[in-house]
Amino acid sequence: MEITVLCPFELDSGLLSKTVSIGQGAPVRVLVPSRDAAAAVDYGAKYIHTVDDLGPDETAIAACLEEFIRKTDSKILLAPATVQMRGILPQLAYRLRAGLTADCTELALENGKLLQVRPAFGSSLMATILTKSPIQMATVRPGCFPAVKQPCSDPVIVKERFSSPHERVTCQGYRPFEDQLPLHQAEIMIAGGLGVGSKAGFEKLHRLATLLGGTVAASRSAVDAGFAPYSCQVGMTGTCVSPQIYLAFGISGAVQHLAGISGSKTIIAINSDPKAPIFDYADYGIVGDWETVVHKLLEELS
Numbered sequence: 001m002e003i004t005v006l007c008p009f010e011l012d013s014g015l016l017s018k019t020v021s022i023g024q025g026a027p028v029r030v031l032v033p034s035r036d037a038a039a040a041v042d043y044g045a046k047y048i049h050t051v052d053d054l055g056p057d058e059t060a061i062a063a064c065l066e067e068f069i070r071k072t073d074s075k076i077l078l079a080p081a082t083v084q085m086r087g088i089l090p091q092l093a094y095r096l097r098a099g100l101t102a103d104c105t106e107l108a109l110e111n112g113k114l115l116q117v118r119p120a121f122g123s124s125l126m127a128t129i130l131t132k133s134p135i136q137m138a139t140v141r142p143g144c145f146p147a148v149k150q151p152c153s154d155p156v157i158v159k160e161r162f163s164s165p166h167e168r169v170t171c172q173g174y175r176p177f178e179d180q181l182p183l184h185q186a187e188i189m190i191a192g193g194l195g196v197g198s199k200a201g202f203e204k205l206h207r208l209a210t211l212l213g214g215t216v217a218a219s220r221s222a223v224d225a226g227f228a229p230y231s232c233q234v235g236m237t238g239t240c241v242s243p244q245i246y247l248a249f250g251i252s253g254a255v256q257h258l259a260g261i262s263g264s265k266t267i268i269a270i271n272s273d274p275k276a277p278i279f280d281y282a283d284y285g286i287v288g289d290w291e292t293v294v295h296k297l298l299e300e301l302s
C-alpha cells in the first residue's frame, strides 16, 4: 500500500528510509522543498512532490496539505513530529476526518494497517495503536530511525502549486535557537549524565564536542539538575537520536534514556560503576572516572 511522507519544510531522511522499508516495495510519495528533491530520490521515494514558500500560517498550510492529499488520494500519511508539523497535523487530521497518532517511535505495516508504536501512560509502556478511519496518520519523533540510502531508479518529480488561502500570520524573521547542531542532526554526540556532577563538568564536554565536531547531549537527570538545557535531553521524553558515535559519560543507562539512543551506530560508555546497565548496551565501555577520560581526550585532540 502506498505511503505518503509529508516533509514540506525539510526532508526527514530517517523517516523516509523507515517508510521505504516498511512499505516492502510499495511506492513511497513524499512532499519536500525543491532543494531536498535529490535527497528524496537517494533515500528511496518514487513520487517526489516539491513545494516552496508555504509561509508561516499553520492553518493555511493545513489547507494546502488537504488539497494535496485529496489530489493524490493518499491513505497513509506520515510526518516528522517537528514543532511546525505538530501544529499543522492535528488541523489536517480534522480536515480529513482522520485518526492521528502523535510522536510515534516505531512503525510497521500489516495488511494495509499502520501499526503506530509510542510510549504511553507516562512512558511506562509502549502502546501499539491502530487507526479506524480510512485515512491513517501519524507523526514520528525525529531521529528515531537511521537514514539509509536506497536510491529510486525511476523517480517522478512534480512541482506543486497550491491555491493559497488567506493568511492570517506573517513571518517577522528566523533565528537559530542554539549554538550547536540540533540533536537529531548530529553525527557525533557527547552525552553527559548525573555522574558528570556539575555545569562546569558539562563545559568540558562542550570543549570535547567542539574538537570532535560534535553536539552535547544530556540525560534527564542531568537536565533536571540544571547541568544542561532541556534542548539537550535525549530519551523517551527528550529527543531520539541516531548518531554515528554516541559517547555517554556518567550515564547509568536507564530504559527511558536507552529508548532515545537505539538508532546510534556505535555507543561508547564511560562509567565508574562496572555494573552500570549501560555497559550491557554499549559497543565499547570504559570503567573509570569520566573526567580523567575527557582530559586524556582533550590532551590528545588539542
Ligand SMILES: Cc1cc2nc3c(=O)[nH]c(=O)nc-3n(C[C@H](O)[C@H](O)[C@H](O)COP(=O)(O)OP(=O)(O)OC[C@H]3O[C@@H](n4cnc5c(N)ncnc54)[C@H](O)[C@@H]3O)c2cc1C
Binding pocket: 122, 123, 124, 192, 193, 194, 195, 196, 218, 219, 220, 221, 222, 233, 234, 235, 236, 237, 238, 239, 249, 250, 251, 252, 253, 254, 255, 256, 257, 260, 270, 271, 272, 273, 276, 288, 289, 290, 291
Ligand atoms: C516517565 C519517565 C520518562 C523519562 N524520560 C527520560 C528521558 O527522556 N531521558 C533520560 O535520560 N531519562 C529519562 N527518565 C529518567 C530515567 O529513568 C533515569 O532516571 C535517568 O536517565 C538517569 O540519568 P543518569 O544516568 O544521568 O543518572 P543516574 O542514573 O544517577 O546515573 C549516574 C551514573 O553516573 C555514574 N558516575 C558517577 N560518578 C561518575 C564518575 N566520576 N565517572 C563516571 N561515571 C560516574 C554512576 O555510576 C551512575 O551510573 C525518565 C523517567 C521517567 C519515569
